[in-house]
Amino acid sequence: MTRIALATTRDLTEIDADDQLLLDALPESELKAWEDDVDWAAYDLVVIRSTWNYIDRLDRFLAWAERVSTVTRLVNPVPVIRWNTDKRYLGQLADAGVPVVPSVFVAPGESVDDASLTGRVVVKPTIANGSNGAKLIDADPQAARDHLGALHAQGRTALIQPYLDQVDTLGEKSLIFLSGTYSHAASKAAILSQSMSFSSGLYADEEMSPATATEAEQEVARAALAAAARVLPEAADLAYARVDLLPSEEGPMLLELELTEPSLFMPFADGAAARVATSLRALLG
Structure with a gap:
């Protein structure tokens, strides 16, 4: 029987909404905290999902990812994680011609x-x-x-x-790609210009809503993914990717390319959890 581990953290006070939807859509999966003593080799696939406390222990997290990748398949792969967990990658994407928020x-x-x-x-x-x-x-x-x-x-x-002021009225747009194919989008209201709260303790509370990506937004998102693959060949075959864009007078601009542990905002798109489950199963052939 196929077994899939969804990597989370024991620091989360409750199951993330994305994780719960994926558990329901993927009965062969189960949540496991990356900090725990787990027999990762017992799983056919380990999917990094809500490991959001790694920012304060990045070396330990990367060492964990390296260990897991030696005994089973880890997605996204370690070279991508190592590159993507430091936002200095934005400079490389800007040099590659992607319209990035000046950094x-x-x-x-x-x-x-x-x-x-x-x-x-x-x-x-x-x-x-x-x-x-x-x-x-x-x-x-x-x-x-x-x-x-x-x-x-x-x-x-x-x-x-x-700070790109148009985000205060238009919000931030996130485009989700599964195995290179565009799946859905969600919109996030401005956070930094408001009073931030951290009810989970790990991330700022977000006001999310369903969204539709424009042709211009999809074009920038695909350009960012293509540039990432040129910079890092291992980024050419990603199980999942989230492209965060901000509006500007010059058009959509890349804020972040989330390839490690992004929320995929499944509650905001019909059928998103089923598509994610199908995409993960396909990795196992």
């Missing part, structure tokens, strides 16, 4: 010019998820430097991006 990376000990901190900017760590450590700073370069210094004091490399 400046500042490692501890490095300096940054005032121009990068002018206006409304977002300062966040490059290793983060769920808006953890992200801060919107409104035309206050000193406050931006203070947050930058706080991140550096923690040993974190920082990412500085201009």
Whole structure:
């Protein structure tokens, strides 16, 4: 009998909605916390899903992924995880011609010019998820430097991006791809310009809704995935991918390319869980 493990974390206080839908659609699957002592070799496939506490123990998480990949199939694969868990990959995608939200990376000990901190900017760590450590700073370069210094004091490399105001009215769009095929989309209301709450303790609460991706959004999403595959050949065959886009006057811009443990927003699209289940089963032939 085929067995599939959906990797989560014991730090979640309740089962994630995506995980519950996938458990229902994929009866041969079960949730297992990546931190626990699990016989991963007993599974035909291990799918990284809600392992969202890895940001504070990335080396341990990557070592876990390496171990699992030696005894069974892990998706997405380790080289993709290693590349994708640090947002500095955005610089590579921008160099490859993808319309990326302008990004400046500042490692501890490095300096940054005032121009990068002018206006409304977002300062966040490059290793983060769920808006953890992200801060919107409104035309206050000193406050931006203070947050930058706080991140550096923690040993974190920082990412500085201009805040694209259209997100406040149009929201962020997430496009989901399964085995390279577009599946569905969801919209997320602006988070950083609002009072953030962390009811799960692991990520900022989100206001989500169903959405339809425009042709322009799909074009940018496919360009991002194609560029990732050119940069990293292992990214050419992904079980799942989520492309997060922000609206701008120049058109859709890539905010993040989520290839490690993204929510796939299955509750917001009819049949999404069944499509994910079918895609995962197909990996086993």
